[in-house]
Amino acid sequence: MNLYLQELKSYLKTMLFWILGIVFMVGAGIGKYEAFSSGGDLDIGAIMDTLPKAFFAIFGLAGIPIDSFGGFYGMIYAYVTIMGAVFAIMVGSGILAKEERDKTVEFLMVKPISRMKILLVKLLAATTLVLVFVGVTWGTSAAIINTVSPNEPITMELAYMMIAMFIIMMFYLSISFFMAAFLKDAKKSSQLSLTVMLTSYMLGVIMGIIDNTDFLRIFVPFQYFRVTELLDLNINMFYLVFTIVVSVIAIVASAYYYPKRDLTI
């Protein structure tokens, strides 16, 4: 319990900055809906189907149908999710590795708690931080949507998006957590997590501009739960199971390797 509180405390300042960022993103984004909805009377959806995706990406339009409030919010959701992934990787690769990096690992290890317990408590603290991130996004979004557009409640759509965001964040969290638990070198493990994130993001960009690239989807967590599907209150079952299985494997593997490996002192 002490360790749990200590972890949360050490991330308090970081968390506050992130909360500010989320509130700004969501607030400024949704606030623009009025201007956005009145501006375009083009039937973008219909034109989009007839042309290659790249054309629109180059034109500067996102690949999400923005003819409804839900679609508009979907764009903000997509941006916040990118930041969410960054946050999850930062926490996941930092929370375990920071003891070795800051040379505090001996201090922690001589306490009367097993390594397994340390690992689990840290995982719990990291999950709490992700929950706070999603919770703040959810709360701010719901509150602002209510004031900006009370006639178009998207409560259920919002719930689906937030659950999807939580799953994606947990997926990145468990992968980077595993890297930190498995590799001795904190620098290497965080660089590897960064590589994973950048690669998946770039593959997502390729998917966004080139047609017939669906086979790449499995490498792009941002594409597991598409906004168009979430707006139909439909969560892709295959990817839901896939993310949960991969996350659980990563965590079990962390719990297997971390208690055994040599620590860098």
Add this chain to the structure above:
Amino acid sequence: MNVFRFEFKQTIKSTLSWCFGLALLIGIFMSFFPVYFKEIEIMKPIFERLPEIVLRSLGVHIDTLFTALGFYSFILMYLHLIVSIQAIMLGLGIVGKEVRLKMSDFILTKPMSRSSVLIQKCLAIGAHLFITWIFVSILSYIMLSSVENQTLNFNAFLILNLSTALIQILFAGIGVFIAVLLRKLKSVVGVSMSVVFTLFVMNLMQAILEEPWLRYISPFQWFDKNYIFYNTSYEWPMLGMWALVTGVSLVGAYVIFTRKDIHAV
């Protein structure tokens, strides 16, 4: 020049892997251009008939849609994302190394002035950035001339390509500045990712926000491709912002580093 040589050798491997990643990015994206062009070709006569004023109000230049260089200018945004992460990591990593590893006393007790230490480190960073930039330039030029079906607008290419170098210098400067500012530097990857992705997502959100002032604080907006295609030059106010931020970072880093209290442990 010992510090320069040492720092240069230490990071050369990582620079080579960045180059490898960038080569993949440029290679894969540019090889998709012919496919893209085949699909888009039918649209060309329609756009050619539109008067320039309409295109301007849509915020596009015809060359950004129908030439390989235009396609390249679109990829440039993602290229900039990658090089900026590399650059800020170099700045933070090389200048912040002693702070991070708590061994500032080691380097500062050498018979060298602080300014010489900092300048040599900055030169090492510059050398890595230069290698990456030359590599990117040559590769981009080869890829572009092999897929371009019209005469390559060489001036526009030079300006676009030079903007990559400007982005590199900017982010390296920010990294160096943060490194001397912080009393303790925990995770290079964590700080780099948060800074770069915050600015990058800000740039993406500009699609919704469309706030003129936001362009000034989002470096990824400073080298607008349509402006470059229309005017074959940079936007002066934005270039001014670049000079301001880079100058303040580097001069600020120098002033602070040469006179701050540095703790031995």
